[in-house]
Amino acid sequence: MKKPIILAIETSCDETSIAIIDGDNKLHSLVTNTQMEVFAEIGGVVPEMASRMHVDNILPIYEQALAEAKMTIDDIDCLAVTSGPGLVGALLIGVNFAKTLALVNNKPLISVNHLHGHIHALDLEHEVKYPHLSLIVSGGHTELIYMAKRGSYQKIGQTLDDAAGESYDKVARILGVGYPGGPVIDKLAKDGQDTYDLPMPKNDGSLDFSFSGLKSASFNTANIAKMKGQEINHNDLACSFQTRVVTTLINKMELAINQYNPVQVSIVGGVSANSELKKQAKERLGEVIIPSIVYSTDNAAMIASSALVSYELGEFSNGLELNANPSMHI
Numbered sequence: 001m002k003k004p005i006i007l008a009i010e011t012s013c014d015e016t017s018i019a020i021i022d023g024d025n026k027l028h029s030l031v032t033n034t035q036m037e038v039f040a041e042i043g044g045v046v047p048e049m050a051s052r053m054h055v056d057n058i059l060p061i062y063e064q065a066l067a068e069a070k071m072t073i074d075d076i077d078c079l080a081v082t083s084g085p086g087l088v089g090a091l092l093i094g095v096n097f098a099k100t101l102a103l104v105n106n107k108p109l110i111s112v113n114h115l116h117g118h119i120h121a122l123d124l125e126h127e128v129k130y131p132h133l134s135l136i137v138s139g140g141h142t143e144l145i146y147m148a149k150r151g152s153y154q155k156i157g158q159t160l161d162d163a164a165g166e167s168y169d170k171v172a173r174i175l176g177v178g179y180p181g182g183p184v185i186d187k188l189a190k191d192g193q194d195t196y197d198l199p200m201p202k203n204d205g206s207l208d209f210s211f212s213g214l215k216s217a218s219f220n221t222a223n224i225a226k227m228k229g230q231e232i233n234h235n236d237l238a239c240s241f242q243t244r245v246v247t248t249l250i251n252k253m254e255l256a257i258n259q260y261n262p263v264q265v266s267i268v269g270g271v272s273a274n275s276e277l278k279k280q281a282k283e284r285l286g287e288v289i290i291p292s293i294v295y296s297t298d299n300a301a302m303i304a305s306s307a308l309v310s311y312e313l314g315e316f317s318n319g320l321e322l323n324a325n326p327s328m329h330i
């Protein structure tokens with residue numbers, strides 16, 4: 001089979017991103033525009049605004065991605081696009097752009113599950129071995145995925161309520177320390193102690209997660225202190241919250257490793273940038289592969305890499321019938 005050149009598009013949330021890779025997972029260009037600064041001022045993503053910014057950005061980013069790869073559309077063998085999960089309006093910009101490109105240029109199209117993308121970010125920098133266990137931790141998802149072989153995905157655990165990244169963002173908001181909350185809380189926690197008596201989330205033998213109780217307990221701690229006119233120590237609360245989130249994530253990974261015996265383990269998604277998570281993973285689980293930050297937060301290189309798996313398996317989308325699916329599962 002000829003090794004393809006793939007151009008992939010990602011617009012599922014607040015990043016407009018286009019990447020070009022070849023059949024060896026070598027990246028020829030990656031251009032990403034993040035709307036993070038706009039939404040940092042507002043304190044969260046406004047879906048309608050995100051969609052409008054994708055519309056403004058997608059064509060210049062497409063042209064830049066081709067220029068940086070020193071290619072034209074004629075060099076591209078296949079197009080790929082994230083079709084879910086994500087914000088429906090945002091997804092539709094990428095999906096319709098990709099469908100149009102595919103139709104006008106007569107190229108095959110691959111639909112990519114954003115979560116598969118987070119996992120295949122690993123292929124850009126690592127030799128991934130199977131059976132493999134991956135923890136996906138992002139703003140929208142917390143899932144344990146077992147892969148018996150390349151291209152096979154079995155969800156063996158998931159959050160029953162908030163995702164880990166979402167709970168970071170919400171606790172940061174209540175403390176008024178900024179958005180996105182993950183990096184801010186991570187930084188605050190470095191100078192804090194685990195002094196607040198918060199509950200350990202879903203501390204049981206299952207592989208599922210639940211972060212809403214810990215989030216509410218953190219809110220209550222901050223609010224009760226405020227009502228009593230007491231100072232809340234942001235560093236200590238950040239540290240107490242983070243210790244419990246990370247310890248829970250590693251506990252569940254440990255359980256999954258014992259049950260499934262993978263030969264390699266990874267952590268992917270935006271929260272994998274967390275310093276305490278990296279530390280505990282190394283101490284307790286041994287070798288865990290984690291993508292570089294540029295590939296762990298939303299980007300199109302990971303979508304291209306995931307599309308390569310589908311290409312190898314001959315899994316193409318039915319062109320014009322492709323639609324966005326905001327609640328797509330693994």
Ligand code: KG4
Nearest residue numbers: 138139140165180182183270271274297298
């Ligand atoms: O994967 P991602 O870029 O987007 C989604 O698909 O959701 O993940 C974004 C999430 C946000 O919730 C953000 O707060 C979190 O990743 N995050 C972190 C850190 N850096 C980003 N969470 C904890 N610690 C960090 N250092």
Ligand code: ZN
Nearest residue numbers: 118138297298
């Ligand atoms: Zn993501």
